[in-house]
Amino acid sequence: MTRRSQGANRTDAELIAAGSQGDRQAVDELLRRHQPMVWAVCRRLCGDDESANDATQNALIRIVRGLPSFEGRSKPSTWIYRIAANAAMDELRARARRPRPTDMVGDPDIETVPLGDDAVEDRMILDPALRELPEEFRLVVVLRDLVDLEYTEIADLLEIPVGTVRSRLSRARRQLYRVLGDASVTRTGNLPGPSPRHTDGVDIGERSS
Amino acid sequence: MTEQPDREPQDLLPDELDELRSALRDVPAQNELRARAALSAALAAHDEIHSPAASRSDTPTRPMRPSRSAWWVSAAAAVVVLVSLPLVMNGRDETPSSETAATGRSSSDGAESPVAPNRISADLDDAAASAPELTDPPVPTSGAAEADTLAGENLAATAMVAPPDLVTLAPWLDALITRGSSGPDLGCDLDTGWIGERLTLESGDVVEIQVEIETGHVRVVDPEGCSVVSSTGP
Numbered sequence: 268m269t270r271r272s273q274g275a276n277r278t279d280a281e282l283i284a285a286g287s288q289g290d291r292q293a294v295d296e297l298l299r300r301h302q303p304m305v306w307a308v309c310r311r312l313c314g315d316d317e318s319a320n321d322a323t324q325n326a327l328i329r330i331v332r333g334l335p336s337f338e339g340r341s342k343p344s345t346w347i348y349r350i351a352a353n354a355a356m357d358e359l360r361a362r363a364r365r366p367r368p369t370d371m372v373g374d375p376d377i378e379t380v381p382l383g384d385d386a387v388e389d390r391m392i393l394d395p396a397l398r399e400l401p402e403e404f405r406l407v408v409v410l411r412d413l414v415d416l417e418y419t420e421i422a423d424l425l426e427i428p429v430g431t432v433r434s435r436l437s438r439a440r441r442q443l444y445r446v447l448g449d450a451s452v453t454r455t456g457n458l459p460g461p462s463p464r465h466t467d468g469v470d471i472g473e474r475s476s
Numbered sequence: 477m478t479e480q481p482d483r484e485p486q487d488l489l490p491d492e493l494d495e496l497r498s499a500l501r502d503v504p505a506q507n508e509l510r511a512r513a514a515l516s517a518a519l520a521a522h523d524e525i526h527s528p529a530a531s532r533s534d535t536p537t538r539p540m541r542p543s544r545s546a547w548w549v550s551a552a553a554a555v556v557v558l559v560s561l562p563l564v565m566n567g568r569d570e571t572p573s574s575e576t577a578a579t580g581r582s583s584s585d586g587a588e589s590p591v592a593p594n595r596i597s598a599d600l601d602d603a604a605a606s607a608p609e610l611t612d613p614p615v616p617t618s619g620a621a622e623a624d625t626l627a628g629e630n631l632a633a634t635a636m637v638a639p640p641d642l643v644t645l646a647p648w649l650d651a652l653i654t655r656g657s658s659g660p661d662l663g664c665d666l667d668t669g670w671i672g673e674r675l676t677l678e679s680g681d682v683v684e685i686q687v688e689i690e691t692g693h694v695r696v697v698d699p700e701g702c703s704v705v706s707s708t709g710p
Contacts, residue, residue, distance in 0.1 A: 323506065327514050413501055
């Protein structure tokens with residue numbers, strides 16, 4: 268417990284610096300701290316557990332190998348999740364080049380959806396909806412609405428203008444929400460109440476970048 | 477609708493955005509074993525970097541339970557052995573070129589460069605006439621040398637096959653399977669713990685590659701279920 272307490276007191280930057288010098292405990296703490304989000308990013312971008320597992324492992328390894336090259340120009344978390352996003356996209360492209368292996372019947376990574384669980388159903392619906400999004404839209408919505416990166420951070424990460432980030436984000440959100448909304452109709456049989464989605468151009472609900 | 481970066485986009489209402497974010501963040505937890513395996517692999521990579529005495533490896537430490545990547549390694553080993561053997565292939569020798577096997581993708585960060593299928597096909601044709609015929613099993617080595625050895629030799633049916641380097645063989649296997657895969661998948665036999673996939677090789681022969689889930693053992697059988705070759709997995 269003392270080891271974990273000591274590690275938990277250090278900032279990400281300190282852990283990276285120590286890890287690049289060979290401090291294994293620092294690396295362990297850094298990875299444990301961020302592994303859940305790395306997994307979440309990979310899971311949402313890849314859309315399935317198996318690919319996300321491979322991408323997560325690759326991401327963690329790349330993080331370790333990249334520690335000496337981290338220069339502190341971005342936040343450590345931004346740097347880490349950039350690596351995670353790249354690993355996930357690399358895994359997707361690699362998967363696209365080969366056929367999927369046999370159905371992993373009984374694999375513990377495969378989710379079973381209990382009937383009537385709306386939250387789980389939303390999650391299962393969201394995966395194919397995310398896969399339907401173009402890659403650049405999927406990246407933006409995951410980095411913003413899952414990882415909570417700022418617009419400028421996403422723009423810098425993807426090397427696109429901030430305005431393009433906003434535009435892609437808006438379209439991705441509308442498309443995803445439409446899928447969730449349709450699923451809600453299917454479950455309840457009720458149409459969602461009228462809600463004006465369009466305003467006179469004000470970006471509702473957005474944090475300032 | 478075309479992108480107009482200079483305009484504020486019309487967005488969801490706050491409650492709609494909250495609902496979407498909530499759904500996005502409701503990510504299923506990673507399998508605990510896989511999470512630990514990933515962490516172990518990363519720490520092993522750290523140890524490699526900072527321990528001069530540790531032997532370098534091109535691939536990270538893999539979990540004991542075969543991951544999908546390990547599955548491909550086992551399948552790659554079995555297919556390489558298979559195509560090198562005069563089995564159900566009517567005496568044809570189609571030995572993949574060691575040059576082909578030497579090209580692969582890096583497991584570290586960076587661009588991936590899979591070998592084009594057409595190039596692999598040409599290499600196989602070129603290698604067919606000059607494939608050496610050896611009887612001794614290969615001595616496992618690391619990296620490309622190991623792949624070269626496996627690719628260039630005929631192996632005894634019961635030889636212990638050291639899994640070739642995934643980096644070098646995966647693209648070859650991908651291309652082979654992509655071109656040749658046909659027939660129904662075998663699925664997972666929960667009683668025996670084997671999963672399998674049916675492949676049609678370029679020669680037209682149909683084989684089934686099966687991997688035992690828990691151990692990674694690989695066996696290759698013909699459509700009648702007769703064992704063609706088996707090996708231990710990683």
